[in-house]
Amino acid sequence: MLEIKPIFHALCRSKVGAILLLIQIAITTAIVSNAAFIIQDRVAFLNQETGYPEQDLFMFNVMTFGKDIDLSQQFELDEAMLRALPGVVNAAQSSSIPLSGSGSASSFNLKPAPQESKSIRSSYIFIDEHGLDTYGVKLIAGRNFTEDEVTITNSPTERTTNVTVVTQALLDELFPEGDGLGKTIYFGDLPLTIIGVADHMKSPWLKDSHPNNVALIPYIQGKTYAQFAVRTKHGQRAAVMKQIETAMLNNYNKRVINNINGLDQLKDEYVAADKLMMRMLIVLITILVLVTALGIFGLTLFNISKRTKQIGTRRALGARKSAIINYFLVENAMICCVGLLLGIIAALLLGQLLMQHFSIAALPPSYIAGTAIMVFVMSLLAVFGPAKRAANISPSIATRTI
């Protein structure tokens, strides 16, 4: 038997505790649903497919101080040496390192600057014909660069390159009709013909507005500071990384080899703040849910101690133990329902605020519903123990003076 009406009237007449509790439930629902969505969003962000065999790739920097070599030719020699190392699948000098948070991006246009035309932002990597294979990315249409198409120079202004391989995402944005292969796009005023389409690969910035737009341009400039990407056979990366400094210095020793890091490590560093935020949010919502559960637990215990005689009287008047348990469950469910209603409204408002100020996607209703169900179940569990204790109050308490 559910005593909804008298419980409602009793709550209306003694409402301070109930109001505090429903505010707590509303705040918990609003914060937990939004935080859960942000956590899920971050989890999806952290687990997104990058397109790279991250465990098999590593990168390092070369700072050359020797003046007695042709830098562009030296790096050709270095690449050849690296590819010959046992365990190495391929290696290439790469102007930017994907997922590292550091790289280059530009607008790619359908007409040469300064003419007005469609313009799409994309990261770009200057790399030779080994680039795709080094990064473990498949070519899904067209062809790769040939060795002859790669410009190797020590001059920063020499740009004889006229081809590019772009990712499917960039191609689709530039040419939504799907006829982009073979077309010419402009990198500033430099025309580049799209000769190949690369499968999915991420830019240096996972948080970029266009993280899947990458253009590979066959251009190697000899510079004192350069970065190399090396792909090893699976499971052999650590061994190759250990010998890389010695091998490079054996090839030419007037330089410094540093920042030898796996691609997964670079990605971890890049997303460290996101991971921290995610963990803090998890801690926050865990604490919030626990505090709310303890609040409900405590308030029910307080109510029971305050109403000991009343419970005994109810038992004396014929209430079964189950009726006492039901009483507290129904009372809590009623408070919880009002709290959840307010919480759902607050969650939507908070979601809108976050969307406006922090560019977070709209809070899906499923997160609010899921949180509401979780809070409801949690509140029933929190109240069940004290309610059971209340049911065990002896009816004889009704005749005692307490």
Add this chain to the structure above:
Amino acid sequence: MLKMNNISKLYQTEMVQTHALRDFNLHVDEGEFIAVTGPSGSGKTTFLNIAGMLEPFSSGEYLLDGIDVGKLNDNQRADCRNQKIGFIFQGFNLIPDLNLYENIEVPLRYRGIKASERKRRIEQCLEQVGLASRAKHLPQQLSGGQQQRVAIARALAGEPRFLLADEPTGNLDSLMARQVMELLEQINRDGATIIMVTHDPELARRAPRNIQVVDGQLADFTLYQGAQNLKNVAGA
């Protein structure tokens, strides 16, 4: 109607055993009005609790309306209390957050009586105790005497065959006590069996039958007629 044969109640702790009731025997017939007196700690309240199935007894036999109470489980005892017994407590025991109507409704809800029937009975009982116009009032808006009348209405609403009153006038002044006592006498004349625990000898003398509990046992078992009793007192 009520038969207690050799009922004992033993409270036991690690250090002490206390016999609250010892070989307690009592037979009550339908329609009786019995006053139970005795010094503090004599076992009156324990007797009342056992009679009302508010606590179990240690040994003996208790038959209420032919039902062997010792064989009932907790739910059956709760149902039996609800259907057969009306309680009137010294402290009224009204639920402060419920108005008079809702307070009287409590035992009726536990019995699963329909709303329309509940309404009829509550209004009738409130009328009987003279508080029909106060149905929406909260207990704390009433005097002590009025609260006790509400508690009596609550006890009557379930139409019990058996009323147990624990010091029903203990918290009332003499005028209100007299009014409550008159109400109980009227209820008894209407057919209910009443057992009333009281400290007040004057009230006890008004009951047709007095029993005295001393050290957990029935010390005296005398049939009084109210008028005769008064004569005896005057004669002494």
